[in-house]
Amino acid sequence: MSITGIRWAGPRAVLVELTDLASVLALHHRLEADPLPGQLDAIAGAATVLVKFASRFHTGAARELLPHLDLTARHHGTGNEVTIEVVYDGEDLAEVGRLTGLGADGVIAAHTGQAWTGAFGGFAPGFTYLVGENGSLNVPRRSSPRTAVPAGSVALGGAFSAVYPRQSPGGWQLLGHTSAVMWDLGRESPALVRPGDTVRYVAVREAVAAPSAEEVKPASPENTESRSGLTVQAPGLQSLVQDLGRPGFGDLGVSVSGAADQRSVRQANRLAGNGPDAAVVENLLGGLAVRADGDQVLAVAGAPAVLEIRDESRTLLRHPAMHTPFALLDGETLTISPPSAGVRSYLAVRGGFDVPPVLGSRSSDSMSGIGPAPLAAGTFVPVAPITGVWPVGIPEDGMLEAGSSTTTLRVTLGPRDDWFDAEAIGLFTGQQWLVTEQSNRIGVRLAPPEEGRALERARDGELPSEGTVAGALQMPPNGHPVLFLADHPVTGGYPVIAVVVPEDLPLAAQLPPGRHVEFTIVDPRTLEPVDQEVVDQAARQETPRESAVGATAFEGSQP
Numbered sequence: 001m002s003i004t005g006i007r008w009a010g011p012r013a014v015l016v017e018l019t020d021l022a023s024v025l026a027l028h029h030r031l032e033a034d035p036l037p038g039q040l041d042a043i044a045g046a047a048t049v050l051v052k053f054a055s056r057f058h059t060g061a062a063r064e065l066l067p068h069l070d071l072t073a074r075h076h077g078t079g080n081e082v083t084i085e086v087v088y089d090g091e092d093l094a095e096v097g098r099l100t101g102l103g104a105d106g107v108i109a110a111h112t113g114q115a116w117t118g119a120f121g122g123f124a125p126g127f128t129y130l131v132g133e134n135g136s137l138n139v140p141r142r143s144s145p146r147t148a149v150p151a152g153s154v155a156l157g158g159a160f161s162a163v164y165p166r167q168s169p170g171g172w173q174l175l176g177h178t179s180a181v182m183w184d185l186g187r188e189s190p191a192l193v194r195p196g197d198t199v200r201y202v203a204v205r206e207a208v209a210a211p212s213a214e215e216v217k218p219a220s221p222e223n224t225e226s227r228s229g230l231t232v233q234a235p236g237l238q239s240l241v242q243d244l245g246r247p248g249f250g251d252l253g254v255s256v257s258g259a260a261d262q263r264s265v266r267q268a269n270r271l272a273g274n275g276p277d278a279a280v281v282e283n284l285l286g287g288l289a290v291r292a293d294g295d296q297v298l299a300v301a302g303a304p305a306v307l308e309i310r311d312e313s314r315t316l317l318r319h320p321a322m323h324t325p326f327a328l329l330d331g332e333t334l335t336i337s338p339p340s341a342g343v344r345s346y347l348a349v350r351g352g353f354d355v356p357p358v359l360g361s362r363s364s365d366s367m368s369g370i371g372p373a374p375l376a377a378g379t380f381v382p383v384a385p386i387t388g389v390w391p392v393g394i395p396e397d398g399m400l401e402a403g404s405s406t407t408t409l410r411v412t413l414g415p416r417d418d419w420f421d422a423e424a425i426g427l428f429t430g431q432q433w434l435v436t437e438q439s440n441r442i443g444v445r446l447a448p449p450e451e452g453r454a455l456e457r458a459r460d461g462e463l464p465s466e467g468t469v470a471g472a473l474q475m476p477p478n479g480h481p482v483l484f485l486a487d488h489p490v491t492g493g494y495p496v497i498a499v500v501v502p503e504d505l506p507l508a509a510q511l512p513p514g515r516h517v518e519f520t521i522v523d524p525r526t527l528e529p530v531d532q533e534v535v536d537q538a539a540r541q542e543t544p545r546e547s548a549v550g551a552t553a554f555e556g557s558q559p
Helices: 021-033 056-068 093-100 103-112 262-272 422-430 502-509 532-539 545-549
Strands: 003-008 013-018 039-044 048-053 081-086 116-121 128-132 146-149 153-157 160-163 168-170 173-177 198-203 229-235 238-242 280-284 288-293 296-302 307-310 316-318 326-328 333-336 344-349 380-382 406-413 433-435 443-447 472-474 482-484 496-500 516-521
Touching: 003 056, 013 021, 013 056, 021 039, 021 048, 021 116, 039 116, 048 056, 081 173, 093 103, 093 173, 103 173, 103 198, 229 238, 262 280, 262 296, 262 344, 262 502, 280 288, 288 344, 333 344, 406 502, 422 496, 422 516, 496 502, 496 516
Parallel strands: 081 198, 406 516
Antiparallel strands: 003 013, 013 048, 039 048, 116 128, 116 198, 128 160, 146 168, 153 160, 153 173, 229 288, 229 380, 238 280, 280 344, 288 333, 296 326, 296 344, 307 316, 307 333, 406 496, 433 443, 433 516, 443 482, 472 482, 472 496
16 A cells, blocks of 8 residues: 555644555646545655645545555656756855765765656745755755755755755755746746756856746736725835735645735735735835825735824824724825734735736735745735625624733644653643744744743654644744744645644734743644643554544554
8 A cells, every 4th residue: 555644744634654656746746637536735755745615514524535545556647858067166065064974075976976756746836845865965954944045056955855945944954046037927838847857067167147936916006096905105124915816826835925914814805805815015014104095995814913094194083993993085195003912913905906916816925935025114915896696794793802911822743753752742832932023924933931942852863744734833943942933835845743624724824923822732633632642652652643533544654
C-alpha cells in the first residue's frame, strides 16, 4: 500500500503520508484529476500530500475514502530543460562546505555537476523543490530561519535545492544568487521551473542583481474626477486591499492569502451592503485617512478605533460609529485612529473596491507579492458599481473587545506532535507565550515569557518539506512557535506541533505585540476539549500519536 498514514492537520485538512515520492506524485495527480467531495486544494510534499477541505464533515469523509483510492495509474510527463546561472557568493557557502566535508569549491562543483529535477512546488510562487542525482549536498536547515532572504537566492535545504523567487523568510542554506526570474505573471507559464523540469546550475563570475517580483498595482486612471472611489490621504503603517483570498493554487506555491481576520471582513461587507467576497482595505494599527470622490457608503469593522470625518477645510464634522454603515460625502475625509484592542481594522465601501484581480482575487499577498501593492498617499482606489439588491446592514456589535491581557486559542494536535514528548506538549499548553514585534501577515512569532522555557524536540534530524495550513504552529529548532496567518508559505520544513482551529483564527490575526497567548487542545472532529491525561498517555506511546484523538493510522506508519 502506498499510503502509510493519515494525520489531522487541523479540523479541515489531512496530511497523507506515502512510501516514496512516486506515490506522492501519483496521489497528487489522482486528487487533481478527480477531487474528493469538498476538496479545496492538494499540495504535494517530499513524502506527503496535504489535502484541504471546506468543512470538518468533508474532512472526516475523506479520511474514510483516501485509503481506498487506486494509485496504480502513475502520471508520466515530460518537462523542460532549464539552465540557471549562479554567482556562488552565498552567506552559507563556507558552512555548507564544512557540513559536507567538500569545502566551498567542492560544494560548487557538486551543485553544478549534477542534474536537478523539479519534484513539487510550494513555499512561494515560483519556488520549486529540486532533487539532485545524488545525496552529496544533503544539509540541515538553519536552526533559526532568516526573516528576509533576498530574491534570487540559490539555496539548499535537506536533500533539495531551490531559488527564492522574491524576498521572503526562509531557513535554507544560501549558496549564491541568480538573475533568473523564477515567477512572472506576464508569462504564459508564470513559473520558470515546474515539477518534472530538469535544471542545470552554471557558475558565473560577474555580479548579478537579484530581481524583485513584479507586483500588480491598483488602477490609477489619469482622470479620476468622473470616477467613484476613495483617494488615500495617509496609509498608516500598512493598508492593503484584501478579499477572502485565492484558494486552489497551492500547487503553484500560491497561498490563499486574503484578509487575516475574515470574520471582520464579512461583517464590514455585510454592513456596507456587499457580498462577503467584496474587496476591502485592511489597515494595520490605524492612521488610515481616505477622501471620498463621489458620495460613498462605508463601514469599518475589526479592531475598535475612533473614526473621524472632516470636510475639505479640516473641520471635524462627526464621529461615525464602528460596525455601523455611514455616509462619506464627496470631498469629505475619513480617518481611522489607532485601535484600542487588536491590530487590524477593515474598511468596506458599498460596491467594493474595484482593483484588477490576479488569479481570481483582489487580495494583496505580502509573501508572494501577488495582487495590489500596499496603498500609498495619493493612491486612488476606484469603487465598483453596485449590482443586484444588497441592502446596507443594521448596526452590529463588535467582535473584538478590550479585556484580559491573555488570549486563549483552541488547537488540534499534530500533524507532527510526535516530534515532541509529553513534557514538551505539557509545556506548550501549560505556559503562556508572548507575541513578539517580528509578527506580520505571514505569521505571529511567539516567545516564552521571561520565566518560561522554549520547547525541545524529542527527535533529531530534519523533516522533509510538506504542506501547511493557516493556523499551523510550526516549531523551529529554537523552540519558539510561529503561528501561520493568511500569507503563510504553502509548504514548510519545521514540524507543526498543533493547528489553531479556523474559528479562532480571527483572534490570532488580531494579536498585538506584547500580548500573552495560551493554547487548549480540542478534538478535530468535535472541537471539544481533550483531556490532558489522554494527551500525555498518547505522547508516551510508541504507536502513532493520533490514535488518541481519532486519527487514521496504517501499519508501517512512523510515530
